[in-house]
Amino acid sequence: xMPTMSRGAAILLAIILSAFIAIGDQVTGVDVAFTVLYVxxxxxxxxxxxxxxxxxxxxxxxxxSMLNAMLDQRPVxxxxxxxxxxxxxxxxxxxxxxxxxxHLEHERRQHRLTVDQLRHADRLNVIGTLAAGVAHxxxxxxxxxxxxxxxxxxxxxxxxxxxxxxxxxxxxxxIGAIIRHLLDFGRRAGIKTAPLDLNDLARSSTLxxxxxxxKRKAEIDVEPAISPVPVRGNxxxxxxxxxxxxxxxxxxxxxxxxxSLRVGVASRPGTTxxxxxxxxxxxxxxxxxxxxxxxxxxxxxxxxxxxxxxxTGLGLSVSYGIVRDHGxxxxxxxxxxxxxxxxxxxxxxQPA
Amino acid sequence: MPLLxxxxxxxxxxxxxxxxxxxxxxxxxxxxxxxELFWHxxxxxxxxxxxxxxxITDIRMPNYxxxxxxxxxxxxxxxxxxxxxxxxxxxDAYALTERAGGVLIPKPFATADLRRVVDHARQRG
Numbered sequence: 001x002m003p004t005m006s007r008g009a010a011i012l013l014a015i016i017l018s019a020f021i022a023i024g025d026q027v028t029g030v031d032v033a034f035t036v037l038y039v040x041x042x043x044x045x046x047x048x049x050x051x052x053x054x055x056x057x058x059x060x061x062x063x064x065s066m067l068n069a070m071l072d073q074r075p076v077x078x079x080x081x082x083x084x085x086x087x088x089x090x091x092x093x094x095x096x097x098x099x100x101x102x103h104l105e106h107e108r109r110q111h112r113l114t115v116d117q118l119r120h121a122d123r124l125n126v127i128g129t130l131a132a133g134v135a136h137x138x139x140x141x142x143x144x145x146x147x148x149x150x151x152x153x154x155x156x157x158x159x160x161x162x163x164x165x166x167x168x169x170x171x172x173x174x175i176g177a178i179i180r181h182l183l184d185f186g187r188r189a190g191i192k193t194a195p196l197d198l199n200d201l202a203r204s205s206t207l208x209x210x211x212x213x214x215k216r217k218a219e220i221d222v223e224p225a226i227s228p229v230p231v232r233g234n235x236x237x238x239x240x241x242x243x244x245x246x247x248x249x250x251x252x253x254x255x256x257x258x259x260s261l262r263v264g265v266a267s268r269p270g271t272t273x274x275x276x277x278x279x280x281x282x283x284x285x286x287x288x289x290x291x292x293x294x295x296x297x298x299x300x301x302x303x304x305x306x307x308x309x310x311x312t313g314l315g316l317s318v319s320y321g322i323v324r325d326h327g328x329x330x331x332x333x334x335x336x337x338x339x340x341x342x343x344x345x346x347x348x349x350q351p352a
Numbered sequence: 353m354p355l356l357x358x359x360x361x362x363x364x365x366x367x368x369x370x371x372x373x374x375x376x377x378x379x380x381x382x383x384x385x386x387x388e389l390f391w392h393x394x395x396x397x398x399x400x401x402x403x404x405x406x407x408i409t410d411i412r413m414p415n416y417x418x419x420x421x422x423x424x425x426x427x428x429x430x431x432x433x434x435x436x437x438x439x440x441x442x443x444d445a446y447a448l449t450e451r452a453g454g455v456l457i458p459k460p461f462a463t464a465d466l467r468r469v470v471d472h473a474r475q476r477g
Contacts (some may be wrong), residue, residue, distance in 0.1 A: 038421065060383050131440070132412075132439075132440045135439035135440040135459075136412050136439045136440060139439030139440075139459040139460055140360075140365055140410075140439060140459060141362070141364070142360050142459075142460045143365065143368070143439075143459045143460035143461065144364040144367075146460055146462065147372065147462075148364075148368060148462045150370065150462060150463045150464070151368070151371055151463060166366075167367065170364065171364060191461075218476040266442050272467050341390075
């Protein structure tokens with residue numbers, strides 16, 4: 001840790017300390033133990049205010065020591081010799097400590113610079129992924145729209161014109177959906193919430209996905225909590241989150257498998273909320289898992305580990321936005337080849 | 353007998369390219385991902401000369417990207433003329449396309465431009 005005391009406070013404290021030590025030194029009859037104590041104010045000032053100020057305090061301390069020696073009526077030559085030696089010792093101490101302090105400060109600056117550079121690189125990476133995603137997801141339908149419009153004059157029959165118009169309409173809808181998803185991620189406010197039970201949410205989110213799971217030779221196993229788990233939220237949005245996690249789990253098991261859905265109450269150890277309880281829905285699969293280098297990016301818009309045709313890379317980022325707006329969080333635990341576990345944590349709806 | 357292989361994960365995009373080149377190729381086949389494109393090329397490498405095959409492919413596709421497939425041309429010893437379409441034409445995309453002897457056209461493009469690029473590549477042989 002680096003200095004937390006202001007320079008003025010450190011100097012003031014050092015002067016007071018020096019005075020106390022000098023008085024103690026005098027009262028106890030110029031004792032060497034008290035002389036050694038002068039290193040404390042010198043070290044204090046050097047550490048908190050730098051070498052230059054440390055030297056000033058060393059001079060003050062030497063002066064105090066010299067005054068004591070003179071009051072003790074010691075021989076002048078011996079006193080001067082001793083005090084000069086003491087001054088050299090104090091200044092050397094301040095110098096060494098000052099160098100150490102500078103070195104630590106340099107290290108801290110380097111560390112901060114490296115962290116800033118890493119953050120910047122990460123931001124650029126996110127923007128790059130975002131740009132590539134937007135370019136692909138919007139560029140292709142735009143191309144289809146402009147191309148279809150160009151081809152209309154060359155249509156062979158009126159039916160083909162209708163087909164082309166339909167293609168244009170579908171692509172416009174696709175672009176609209178992408179933009180809506182992006183806006184959902186970036187700006188979400190004013191959602192209507194109501195009390196709900198996470199057990200009901202888990203069941204309703206699963207209903208529509210059972211046929212899809214069957215088609216993929218997978219099963220969805222719902223394990224509700226013994227008692228209701230009350231939270232406050234927008235049921236449609238939270239259903240979207242859980243359905244999205246189940247769909248991801250199904251897609252992560254190309255040869256089938258089991259998706260487990262568990263409802264319960266959990267805490268968030270290691271965070272500022274570690275003493276709070278949250279309603280938790282855990283979606284776990286035994287699929288391909290997530291690579292460690294992909295894990296920190298899975299909630300970024302357009303980041304996807306699936307093939308381009310299988311997902312836009314917006315599902316998890318939208319889910320993240322929804323849960324965040326509900327005051328909750330999504331936690332992930334996964335290893336390549338060992339499945340993935342997503343836990344949605346939502347604040348419990350405490351009775352008033 | 354020139355054959356056109358269109359590879360794009362967007363069905364409407366494939367339809368657009370197919371419609372653009374209707375009547376200009378004897379045969380047109382479609383691939384919805386990189387793997388399908390690769391297997392079309394493997395089949396063609398046994399049945400046709402490379403000069404009789406033309407490929408128009410997207411880059412970002414499931415399974416293998418268009419550029420992954422282009423990188424297999426040397427291993428297949430089959431080098432059909434190729435146009436690569438992409439919405440995100442970065443330096444790597446240009447370099448890899450060029451290395452495989454292809455031409456890159458950024459999306460969105462006018463169908464007339466795509467026709468011109470393809471005609472130019474066909475004339476160049």
